[in-house]
Amino acid sequence: MDEKVIIKKIKEGSREALGMLWKAHSTNVLNLAFRMLKNRDEAEDVLMDIFVSVPGKIGKFRGESALNTWLYRLTVNECLMRLRSKKRHAELEEEHIELVTVSAIGSKHEEQTDYDPELLEIGLSKLSAETRSMLWLKDAEDLGVKDLSEIYNMPEGTIKARLSRARTVVKNYLQENVNYA
Amino acid sequence: MRDQIDFSKLERIKPRKDSWETVCARLDSSKKQKFLKLVQTRSIYALAASLIVVAFVAVFTMFNQMDTEALLIKNAASDELVSWYNDLGETSDDELENLDTYQSISYLLQETK
Numbered sequence: 001m002d003e004k005v006i007i008k009k010i011k012e013g014s015r016e017a018l019g020m021l022w023k024a025h026s027t028n029v030l031n032l033a034f035r036m037l038k039n040r041d042e043a044e045d046v047l048m049d050i051f052v053s054v055p056g057k058i059g060k061f062r063g064e065s066a067l068n069t070w071l072y073r074l075t076v077n078e079c080l081m082r083l084r085s086k087k088r089h090a091e092l093e094e095e096h097i098e099l100v101t102v103s104a105i106g107s108k109h110e111e112q113t114d115y116d117p118e119l120l121e122i123g124l125s126k127l128s129a130e131t132r133s134m135l136w137l138k139d140a141e142d143l144g145v146k147d148l149s150e151i152y153n154m155p156e157g158t159i160k161a162r163l164s165r166a167r168t169v170v171k172n173y174l175q176e177n178v179n180y181a
Numbered sequence: 182m183r184d185q186i187d188f189s190k191l192e193r194i195k196p197r198k199d200s201w202e203t204v205c206a207r208l209d210s211s212k213k214q215k216f217l218k219l220v221q222t223r224s225i226y227a228l229a230a231s232l233i234v235v236a237f238v239a240v241f242t243m244f245n246q247m248d249t250e251a252l253l254i255k256n257a258a259s260d261e262l263v264s265w266y267n268d269l270g271e272t273s274d275d276e277l278e279n280l281d282t283y284q285s286i287s288y289l290l291q292e293t294k
Binding site: 015018019022026027030031034040043044047048051052055117120121135136138139140164167170171 | 190192194195200201205
């Protein structure tokens with residue numbers, strides 16, 4: 001079914017259309033929430049909260065962006081709200097990332113692409129939840145910088161800079177730990 | 182892109198089997214709650230309107246009763262006077278003599294009002 005038709009039907013209160021949206025996007029929403037919250041149960045709660053709120057919020061969706069972009073925005077906001085309320089957001093703020101300069105890694109290192117998943121998880125946890133989700137959406141879900149700019153309500157340049165810094169932090173961590181291993 | 186992080190080895194979780202059912206149950210329950218709230222709100226309005234009507238009727242009845250009582254007293258007094266005036270001169274003896282002083286004064290006072 002076409003996305004516009006799904007939106008129209010959800011606005012009319014169709015449970016079937018909402019079910020189709022669930023089938024198409026629930027896994028992506030769940031994984032994004034999981035990447036941000038690092039907790040399976042909480043991510044599942046966020047997923048359910050998002051889909052319960054969709055029929056009420058879809059009236060405000062103007063269709064200017066794709067439906068998945070809108071869902072990701074809802075998810076990011078919901079996760080950030082939860083993190084702020086729990087004061088867990090202090091795990092690593094952006095200023096820590098600022099300390100790491102892009103030149104720190106440089107091209108001297110040989111590109112390591114075969115990362116240990118556990119190391120990668122730890123490397124990702126060095127980022128703030130928001131940046132982590134940004135990196136996940138860009139590199140795992142293959143979203144464009146334009147979409148990310150809509151989701152995070154930031155200029156494209158800022159998104160690019162944050163992505164670049166985040167990659168540097170993660171790769172730096174992986175490189176150090178692979179070398180020590 | 183060469184610069185990208187390879188997330189392919191990271192665990193990709195799937196929603197639990199009962200998650201969709203939970204979403205549906207929560208949506209149904211919120212629908213019911215909305216309906217109950219609507220009914221509750223309307224009931225409160227109806228109750229408030231009924232109370233206003235009852236209060237209005239009670240106040241109206243009270244004022245009406247007071248007016249009726251005042252009218253009855255007025256009527257009773259005037260009937261008594263009319264009958265006394267009518268009876269004057271009808272009998273051989275002067276009834277003024279039969280009236281006690283207090284009654285006479287009160288009748289005269291009422292008459293002058």
